[in-house]
Amino acid sequence: MKIYWPDYCKDFRCKADKCAHTCCAGWVIGIDEESLKRFEKDPYISARLKDGYFVLRDDGRCPFLRDDNLCEMIISRGEDYLCDICREHPRYYNTFDDHIEGGIGLVCEEACRLVLNAKMPFALISDDGSEIELPGYVKAVFDGDVPLTETLSSISGGRRAGSKLRAEIFDGMEVLDPKWSRLLSRVIKDPVSVEEEDKAVLDNEKSFRNFAAYLLYRYKGAGRFASESVYLLADLVIKGCGILDIARVFSCEVEYSDINIDEALETFG
Ligand code: SF4
Structure with a gap:
């Protein structure tokens, strides 16, 4: 079956000895x-x-x-x-009836850089150069006429956990690196308001649109999960984390634990 890739994947090269977080x-x-x-x-x-x-x-x-x-x-x-x-590694695949959609996971620092800095919207292209349309749920986050905060509200059906509860939910999952738990505890001890979260999302709109699009593409339209994940990262950016670094850590902790990703998709389903 033909495999389609986001166009930024063609630029992926493993950083090998230059990688600060080797896989x-x-x-x-x-x-x-x-x-x-x-x-x-x-x-x-x-x-x-x-x-x-x-x-x-x-x-x-x-x-x-x-x-x-x-x-x-x-x-x-x-x-x-x-x-x-x-x-x-770090490629992943989703199989459909008539084609496969591939991508590169944020757990890799180079993939993370490419995904969050990608030109918007990305195109889905196969090795022979043919292209298919992006799924509607991915296209929605690239609509520049609608502020991302409004799009997040729409894809999550208007549901949104508070920053404290959200951080507690992620902290209740299997923790691979205690540093992740320490970061989440900053939000739990000193929660972030809805207004502060919205501002952080809009201040970093390109990265967060690309992050939301990546999650929607990879998890086939899991809107609430994408929305809560964007806000979790926004909270951690407010607490002083760099967006690329915290997206990579999020991926490592949440996406690359089978138990955690299942739990996150179910909790925010
Ligand atoms: S994390 Fe990515 S860039 Fe680093 S060694 Fe692994 S594949 Fe290469």
Whole structure:
């Protein structure tokens, strides 16, 4: 089936040793069956495998991640030798009856930069250059005639949690890095008013339109989830976080935990 990508994806290049938040540490790296068969025949690789996973070092880094943050496996065996998860990250896919929609996830700092700074609206293009229309729920957030705060109200059916309750809901999920919880506690202890939130959203409108569009595209029109997530990020920006950095942390904590993303989509469904 044909795969369509937001046009900014063509500019994605892994930053490798220039990345400040490498994706090759802190995760359990599960290996697909085909790659596992290949790895098990290779003594250099198989010595660092257990039960279908790479055995991480004590500091949580992949055993093939060198101190200079380059991948030893790519250097010694070439990029084609990688298992699916390493080759594909940070790409994601949504399958429909007649096509697939792909994208790059905000968990990666370079993807985050491209997504939030993308020209609006993005176009959905396949490798052969053909284009399909953006889903209506994505197009809606790019309507520059309507302030983003109004669009968020409309896509969430007028529902909006207060900043304290919203931060408590996210803090009640599985927390991967205690720093996330400490950031949320700033909002819980000193909540942000609706007016302050709206101002922060409008002051950073391009980034937040792109952030909302990314969530709506990736989660097939989950309007309330997108709206609450925009306001959560606005609250954290008010508390001093940089927008790119906090979008990446949000993605890491909420999107890349299967439990958390299911809970968030259900709670804000
Ligand atoms: S997080 Fe992104 S830029 Fe950084 S190493 Fe991983 S894929 Fe590359």
